[in-house]
Amino acid sequence: QKEVEQNSGPLSVPEGAIASLNCTYSDRGSQSFFWYRQYSGKSPELIMSIYSNGDKEDGRFTAQLNKASQYVSLLIRDSQPSDSATYLCAVCFGNEKLTFGTGTRLTIIP
Amino acid sequence: GAVVSQHPSRVICKSGTSVKIECRSLDFQATTMFWYRQFPKQSLMLMATSNEGSKATYEQGVEKDKFLINHASLTLSTLTVTSAHPEDSSFYICSALWRGGRTDTQYFGPGTRLTVL
Numbered sequence: 001q002k003e004v005e006q007n008s009g010p011l012s013v014p015e016g017a018i019a020s021l022n023c024t025y026s027d028r029g030s031q032s033f034f035w036y037r038q039y040s041g042k043s044p045e046l047i048m049s050i051y052s053n054g055d056k057e058d059g060r061f062t063a064q065l066n067k068a069s070q071y072v073s074l075l076i077r078d079s080q081p082s083d084s085a086t087y088l089c090a091v092c093f094g095n096e097k098l099t100f101g102t103g104t105r106l107t108i109i110p
Numbered sequence: 111g112a113v114v115s116q117h118p119s120r121v122i123c124k125s126g127t128s129v130k131i132e133c134r135s136l137d138f139q140a141t142t143m144f145w146y147r148q149f150p151k152q153s154l155m156l157m158a159t160s161n162e163g164s165k166a167t168y169e170q171g172v173e174k175d176k177f178l179i180n181h182a183s184l185t186l187s188t189l190t191v192t193s194a195h196p197e198d199s200s201f202y203i204c205s206a207l208w209r210g211g212r213t214d215t216q217y218f219g220p221g222t223r224l225t226v227l
Contacts, residue, residue: 032212032213032214034215034216036218042220042221043201043203043218043219043220043221044154044203044218045218046215046216046217046218049213049215051212051213088153088154090216092213092214096142096159096207096214097144097156097159098144098156098216100153100154101153102152102153103153
């Protein structure tokens with residue numbers, strides 16, 4: 001069974017610090033990886049996608065992928081209160097479908 | 111990013127009625143769309159994959175006769191909850207698959223909150 005694991009949190013980070021969110025997945029053959037942000041009562045919003053080993057940066061966000069360790073992470077620099085949300089890790093195992101983790105609830109403390 | 115709309119955003123209905131939810135990709139053609147359901151404090155659960163011009167593919171445990179999906183055009187998929195009951199109350203979210211570059215990406219609609227009385 002293909003699985004995606006995330007620490008449910010809550011993860012509390014002071015404003016201005018770096019928030020680090022982690023995700024592991026079960027299938028070595030996984031093709032692509034996504035981070036979505038979901039505010040309470042809203043639908044998921046795409047933040048980053050990554051498919052090659054290494055780092056990918058977009059503004060304050062950096063996604064890191066290590067296929068050998070089956071590990072993907074999201075770093076948020078200079079955390080802002082508006083970053084407080086649930087962050088969903090999603091993995092495409094090659095059939096167009098996404099398998100979601102349960103999400104990590106992040107709270108940025110002013 | 112790509113824009114996906116859903117209508118209605120919120121619906122309240124009586125038990126036994128049917129409810130139709132529309133999902134539209136506004137700035138790209140989507141041959142594949144997905145329908146999810148999310149209960150409070152839980153993650154998204156994939157219900158079905160909607161393919162333009164063909165029958166939807168349902169996930170295990172999802173009743174195809176209860177959740178009717180029609181993908182009649184490259185920009186529109188509809189989900190009809192037939193004979194809705196209180197246990198069908200949930201947050202229904204669609205996504206449209208954007209095919210491009212090295213990664214096919216799902217973009218989500220804003221969701222429809224269904225309350226069945």
